[in-house]
Amino acid sequence: MNSASSNLSCRQPPQPAPLPILPPPTTRLLTMLKTTKDISAPSPDSSIIYRLLSVFFIGLLSVWANLEASKGFELTVTNDATNSPAGKRFTQMYVSDDRATREVLRASSFIETLLYDNIRGNQTTMTKKLVKHVVVRLARRNLRRKVTVKAAGDHKFVMNLCPSLMEAKDVKYNMASAIHRGMARIWLYDGGSKPPLALLDGMVEYISILAGFGDTDYDGSVQGFQESAPNCWEDKTPKAVAHFLNYCERESGGFIRRLNEAMKEGWRDWTVDEALGMPAQHLCKSFRRGQAAV
Structure with a gap:
């Protein structure tokens, strides 16, 4: 009896599993902040790409602003032959990528220099013709000429392009030629x-x-x-x-x-x-x- 009592009294109650040791609150906060910083901070490569894109868009905006300022007149490109093969080709080649706009501005710059170059240096009393608005329009039907120009009032001019230009063997050359002729007619006094x-x-x-x-x-x-x-x-x-x-x-x-x-x-x-x-x-x-x- 005494021996049994003695054995029972020697057993130790089961010990609970030790709890994990948690870092102090300050340590946990610093760890979280470091993890967050590592996730959100851009890598050196992405930072360079971002800067390059920023420079590119700023430069693009500057070029566009200079282009707008240099042309000196409002420019509208329209297509009256939208559903015809010539009209569809005109939209694809000259409207979608603004090629018509670039051709008009290139032609205008050349002709203005030829007719009015000395004005900028104040070496002449010549006065530049006032042109406020140019409309470049692909006509619905073929015309007698490849390009015609009509004054529409308030210094507005409509340049009508013949649809047959889009069927030429060398479309780009023929369109550029027609646009140059149209802009020459616009800038000449009459x-x-x-x-x-x-x-x-x-x-x-x-x-x-x-x-x-x-x-x-x-x-x-x-x-x-x-x-x-x-x-x-x-x-x-x-x-x-x-x-x-x-x-x-x-x-x-x-x-x-x-x-x-x-x-x-x-x-x-x-x-x-x-x-x-x-x-x-x-x-x-x-x-x-x-x-x-x-």
Whole structure:
């Protein structure tokens, strides 16, 4: 009896499992903060990419702002032949990626420099034609010309492009040529009594050839030149008039700018004489002799 009692009294009650040792609250907080910081902090590579993207978008915005400021007029591109094959191609090639806008601005910059370059240096009294809004429109039907220009009031001009341009073998070249011709017609003065249409067409052709869009350069003779025309600038062949204008420009530098400026007030029989600073018939005769000799 005593022995049993003794054995029972020697047993130890079961001990509970030891609790895990928790770090002090401060240690736990620091660990959490460190973990959070490690997760949210960008890696060096992502930081560089973010900076590069920021620089890229800032640069893109700057280019766009300069482009908008440089063009100086509102520009709208429309497509009246949307459902036709030509219209669909125009949308894909010239509207979706703003190629039409770039072509207009490129052409406008070239022509403005040609006609009004000295204005920026205050070296002339020439005044730049006011152009507030240009609408570039792909016409619904084919036109007699590849491009036509119509004044729409309040210094707004509508440039209509022939849909057949989109079917040309070299679409980009033909479209660029048409847009350059359209912008040349827009920037040329024709106020008051209208200048002869043959002269305006010849000036457009002259500018186009200088821009690299003519069918020929200014070397050699001109096919179809009409000696029967009373004045060389009244020839029905635009290329012939363009060659005569180039001849006048060589003989009297700045002639094209002065002629354009003179047409601002309207047309008079002696307008070309005044722009040349000499009787135009003298140059017309020598030009015709040169053409006959070629």
